Amino acid sequence: xxxxxxxxxxxxxxxxxxxxxxxxxxxxxxxxxxxxxxxxxxxxxxxxxxxxxxxxxxxxxxxxxxxxxxxxxxxxxxxxxxxxxxxxxxxxxxxxxxxxxxxxxxxxxxxxxxxxxxxxxxxxxxxxxxxxxxxxxxxxxxxxxxxxxxxxxxxxxxxxxxxxxxxxxxxxxxxxxxxxxxxxxxxxxxxxxxxxxxxxxxxxxxxxxxxxxxxxxxxxxxxxxxxxxxxxxxxxxxxxxxxxxxxxxxxxxxxxxxxxxxxxxxxxxxxxxxxxxxxxxxxxxxxxxxxxxxxxxxxxxxxxxxxxxxxxxxxxxxxxxxxxxxxxxxxxxxx
Amino acid sequence: xxxxxxxxxxxxxxxxxxxxxxxxxxxxxxxxxxxxxxxxxxxxxxxxxxxxxxxxxxxxxxxxxxxxxxxxxxxxxxxxxxxxxxxxxxxxxxxxxxxxxxxxxxxxxxxxxxxxxxxxxxxxxxxxxxxxxxxxxxxxxxxxxxxxxxxxxxxxxxxxxxxxxxxxxxxxxxxxxxxxxxxxxxxxxxxxxxxxxxxxxxxxxxxxxxxxxxxxxxxxxxxxxxxxxxxxxxxxxxxxxxxxxxxxxxxxxxxxxxxxxxxxxxxxxxxxxxxxxxxxxxxxxxxxxxxxxxxxxxxxxxxxxxxxxxxxxxxxxxxxxxxxxxxxxxxxxxx
DNA sequence: GGCACCGGGGTGAGCGCTCACACGGGCGCG
DNA sequence: CGCGCCCGTGTGAGCGCTCACCCCGGTGCC
Numbered sequence: 001x002x003x004x005x006x007x008x009x010x011x012x013x014x015x016x017x018x019x020x021x022x023x024x025x026x027x028x029x030x031x032x033x034x035x036x037x038x039x040x041x042x043x044x045x046x047x048x049x050x051x052x053x054x055x056x057x058x059x060x061x062x063x064x065x066x067x068x069x070x071x072x073x074x075x076x077x078x079x080x081x082x083x084x085x086x087x088x089x090x091x092x093x094x095x096x097x098x099x100x101x102x103x104x105x106x107x108x109x110x111x112x113x114x115x116x117x118x119x120x121x122x123x124x125x126x127x128x129x130x131x132x133x134x135x136x137x138x139x140x141x142x143x144x145x146x147x148x149x150x151x152x153x154x155x156x157x158x159x160x161x162x163x164x165x166x167x168x169x170x171x172x173x174x175x176x177x178x179x180x181x182x183x184x185x186x187x188x189x190x191x192x193x194x195x196x197x198x199x200x201x202x203x204x205x206x207x208x209x210x211x212x213x214x215x216x217x218x219x220x221x222x223x224x225x226x227x228x229x230x231x232x233x234x235x236x237x238x239x240x241x242x243x244x245x246x247x248x249x250x251x252x253x254x255x256x257x258x259x260x261x262x263x264x265x266x267x268x269x270x271x272x273x274x275x276x277x278x279x280x281x282x283x284x285x286x287x288x289x290x291x292x293x294x295x296x297x298x299x300x301x302x303x304x305x306x307x308x309x310x311x312x313x314x315x316x317x318x319x320x321x322x323x324x325x326x327x328x329x330x331x332x333x334x335x
Numbered sequence: 336x337x338x339x340x341x342x343x344x345x346x347x348x349x350x351x352x353x354x355x356x357x358x359x360x361x362x363x364x365x366x367x368x369x370x371x372x373x374x375x376x377x378x379x380x381x382x383x384x385x386x387x388x389x390x391x392x393x394x395x396x397x398x399x400x401x402x403x404x405x406x407x408x409x410x411x412x413x414x415x416x417x418x419x420x421x422x423x424x425x426x427x428x429x430x431x432x433x434x435x436x437x438x439x440x441x442x443x444x445x446x447x448x449x450x451x452x453x454x455x456x457x458x459x460x461x462x463x464x465x466x467x468x469x470x471x472x473x474x475x476x477x478x479x480x481x482x483x484x485x486x487x488x489x490x491x492x493x494x495x496x497x498x499x500x501x502x503x504x505x506x507x508x509x510x511x512x513x514x515x516x517x518x519x520x521x522x523x524x525x526x527x528x529x530x531x532x533x534x535x536x537x538x539x540x541x542x543x544x545x546x547x548x549x550x551x552x553x554x555x556x557x558x559x560x561x562x563x564x565x566x567x568x569x570x571x572x573x574x575x576x577x578x579x580x581x582x583x584x585x586x587x588x589x590x591x592x593x594x595x596x597x598x599x600x601x602x603x604x605x606x607x608x609x610x611x612x613x614x615x616x617x618x619x620x621x622x623x624x625x626x627x628x629x630x631x632x633x634x635x636x637x638x639x640x641x642x643x644x645x646x647x648x649x650x651x652x653x654x655x656x657x658x659x660x661x662x663x664x665x666x667x668x669x670x
Numbered sequence: 671g672g673c674a675c676c677g678g679g680g681t682g683a684g685c686g687c688t689c690a691c692a693c694g695g696g697c698g699c700g
Numbered sequence: 701c702g703c704g705c706c707c708g709t710g711t712g713a714g715c716g717c718t719c720a721c722c723c724c725g726g727t728g729c730c
Contacts, residue, residue: 007480009716020680025718033678052455056394057716061685065391067434074420076615081416085409088437097456098435099402102423120387121432145342226619251616258619280411281586281614284561284593286621344686355710360688368708392686396715 008049017045028053059122067097068307069118071111072129074102077224078250078279079200079294080129083151086300087127094304099123106131106197108138115142125307127151131198139163147310149303152199153320164306165318168299170200170276173292173323174207177246177274180290180325184332186244186272188212191219192232192256194248198224204248204276217242222252229255237263241271244331250275250282253289257330261286272331288328295321343384352380363388394457402432403642404453406446407464409437412559413585413614414535414629415464418486421635422462429639434458441466441532443473450477460642462486466533474498482645484638487534488655499641500653503634505535505611508627508658509542512581512609515625515660519667521579521607523547526554527567527591529583533559539583539611552577557587564590572598576606579666585610585617588624592665596621607666623663630656 010028014021019042026034027042034042045051059065068091072080088098101117103110111128118126126148130136139148140163148163153170181189191208194201205219222228229252236242237259247253253275260267267273267287275282278293298321309316345363349356354373361369362377369377380386394400403426407415423433436452438445446463453461461483465471471485475498483498488505516524526543529536540554557563564587571577572594582588588610595602602608602622610617613628633656644651 011716021717022681022719023679026679029718033676035678038678052451054395054716055456056391056400057685058718059391059685060389060395060687060716061718063685074424076413076417076420078411082411084416084435085411085437088435089409092436097452100419100423100433100435101427102420116387117432121390226616230619254616254619258621258623261621279616281561281589281616284565284586284589286593286596288593346686356687357689357711358709361709364688368706370708373708389686392715393688394715395686395717396688398715 007054008051009054010051013042013045013049013051016049017042063122064124065097065122066095067099067121067123068304069099069101069121069123069126070129071101071103071114071118071126073106073131074104078277079296080131082294082296083129083299086296086298087151087303088300089297090300090304093301094308096124096304106135106138108134108141111135111138112142115139115144119145125149125310127303127307131200132195133197133199133202136199147307149306149310151299151303153203164310164316166299166302166306167199167318167320168294169320169322170203171207171210172320173276173294173325174204174246175211176323176325177276177290177292178208178211180327181244181246181272181274181331182211184244184272188216188242189244189246190217190242192229192245192247192252193219193221194224194252196221201248208246222248224249224251226251226255226258228252229257230259232256233259234263236271237265241265244268244272244274246274246276248276250277250279250285250289250291253291253330254285257285257287257289267330268333272333274331278326282326283328285330287330290328290331291326293324293326295324342389343386344389345386348377348380348384348386351384352377398457399459400432400457401430402434402456402458403639404434404436404456404458404461405464406436406438406449406453406461408441408466409439413612414631415466417629417631418464418634421631421633422486422638423635424632425635425639428636429643431459431639441470441473443469443476446470446473447477450474450479454480460484460645462638462642466535467530468532468534468537471534482642484641484645486634486638488538499645499651501634501637501641502534502653502655503629504655504657505538506542506545507655508611508629508660509539509581510546511658511660512611512625512627513543513546515662516579516581516607516609516666517546519579519607523551523577524579524581525552525577527564527580527582527587528554528556529559529587531556536583543581557583559584559586561586561590561593563587564592565594567591568594569598571606572600576600579603579607579609581609581611583611585612585614585620585624585626588626588665589620592620592622592624602665603668607668609666613661617661618663620665622665625663625666626661628659628661630659 010021010024014024027039091098101114130150130152150165153167193205233256253273275289275291278291282289282291345356345359349359362374426433436449464486485500488502513524528540568591610624610626613626617624
């Protein structure tokens with residue numbers, strides 16, 4: 001075993017197969033003009049030596065690393081992590097590696113650090129699971145030599161060169177949820193909105209407003225956490241319950257359900273609740289939660305496709321994926 | 336602007352600063368013997384040119400990519416995603432990049448593909464969020480030229496060179512949960528176990544058995560999903576309720592709570608429930624769930640530390656982190 | 671028969687960096 | 701005063717690959 005010494009290089013394979021290093025390269029890159037028997041000889045030498053192409057050398061000369069950098073918030077939240085998984089799978093299909101950087105804060109500094117991190121690494125493209133307006137502004141301010149795709153529903157991403165944007169149509173999802181509640185006969189629908197510096201929160205609010213109309217009550221702004229929903233739920237019980245609530249995500253809805261259950265308020269009889277995300281477990285909340293599902297697999301594919309288009313020099317418009325309503329017990333009054 | 340042409344190289348910086356490329360390299364690598372004024376001149380040239388060190392070239396010559404490969408299941412499950420986040424943060428602290436590969440199945444083929452993927456990329460080390468025995472066996476069968484750390488509670492990982500293992504002490508956590516229920520005065524504790532090809536499930540079962548003793552009723556094996564817990568809960572209601580249940584994860588517990596709530600069984604009055612994971616939202620289940628929390632940040636640091644030790648040639652034993660019990664309403668009978 | 675052309679394959683340069691080593695000058699010390 | 705040593709810096713090789721180009725021999729066509 002010479003395992004520890006130095007991994008085999010292309011020249012070693014070439015020597016063993018009795019060809020030039022260039023022929024080995026041709027075999028590796030599926031170049032057509034190699035005789036089948038030569039190809040086979042090379043392939044066997046590769047196997048025998050346990051040869052693996054050195055990607056650093058390849059990257060050095062081609063100036064392409066085949067790596068996609070993904071910036072994601074440092075949380076185990078359902079949306080971002082699902083998006084990450086979707087991205088990884090889509091990237092792998094087209095032969096890209098995925099490198100990850102998490103950020104704790106969405107300020108310009110963190111974003112700048114993360115981008116530098118990736119650019120120094122030589123990624124070919126960057127995807128940013130970028131929820132807040134602040135992030136978007138930070139991105140816009142940084143001149144990236146590689147294409148960047150912003151994954152968010154941002155309806156108003158500033159038009160920056162190299163900056164694409166894809167997302168699930170949050171507004172559409174919010175319309176579905178709100179309309180569903182209205183269709184159930186609830187006279188009006190209160191919206192518990194997420195932090196308004198998040199695009200998703202903005203768009204869910206906008207979708208709700210489109211359907212509920214100008215006469216609807218004001219929305220209530222909250223965070224994303226179940227604790228926020230819980231506090232709010234308790235306050236509602238004290239100050240008066242609406243007929244129906246559209247919560248900006250499932251965690252908020254979960255907190256509301258908790259508060260209502262604790263206070264003896266029945267859902268959906270006393271108040272109907274709809275969430276957003278269809279988190280793992282949402283089908284087993286008490287009661288099972290009506291919510292809006294996003295196709296993160298499709299989202300990942302869309303993001304990757306968008307980057308590929310960017311490489312090809314195409315100027316892709318913003319692309320959106322429709323959302324899907326999942327109706328469960330929390331919004332359907334028993335007859 | 337010559338931006339599109341070719342990114343500036345070390346030699347460009349050197350020319351601008353009036354030094355040799357080697358001096359630039361020394362500045363970049365914080366080599367002590369550079370005069371402060373020279374250093375400053377170089378630094379300024381770097382800034383002026385927007386120079387970024389080409390990591391491919393660096394990797395090529397040093398044979399170190401500074402990249403950690405992480406293999407993780409392709410799910411948004413709380414445990415794996417939290418571990419991933421913990422790993423990324425720990426890796427970044429020591430200056431490593433994190434590259435991710437997700438796998439859908441835990442068979443040897445998938446693992447082999449993922450490892451080849453990383454080895455071809457030239458990672459310096461690999462962390463495997465490796466839940467099943469099958470994965471561990473697959474790893475053991477692959478000779479990796481770089482250190483591999485298995486992140487799992489596996490008590491019986493086969494001793495393979497270069498294969499380290501770290502984890503949260505699942506058995507300890509299970510003992511805490513079970514003992515807590517016994518301390519509350521519940522005569523016996525039924526365990527709803529996870530899939531027994533998962534290390535975590537095995538160890539949680541083992542910990543439960545250690546405390547509950549041989550006289551305890553048989554455990555019930557299930558999956559990891561809330562749906563499994565729900566089915567089981569319904570069956571328990573039909574066939575007879577235990578006094579207390581220790582579920583192998585929070586999702587199972589959530590399903591149980593759902594079934595019980597639906598059937599009018601009160602928790603914890605009729606049956607107490609404890610979960611495992613302390614997922615986001617567990618504090619707002621109905622009722623709030625007593626569960627076992629794992630410190631994923633510490634886990635990531637431990638894994639990274641273990642790899643660093645491997646680089647240093649140390650032969651590190653398996654390392655475990657204690658778990659922590661979080662008591663909430665689902666297991667505490669109201670007085 | 672001469673020439674173009676194409677399949678199959680080889681040669682050499684160079685990507686941008688680090689490493690080993692060389693080199694000159696100042697300083698301490700015998 | 702001479703020698704050695706260290707500080708600060710430069711020189712050149714080479715990491716393993718791809719790209720541009722060259723070369724040779726067989727085939728088809730005028």
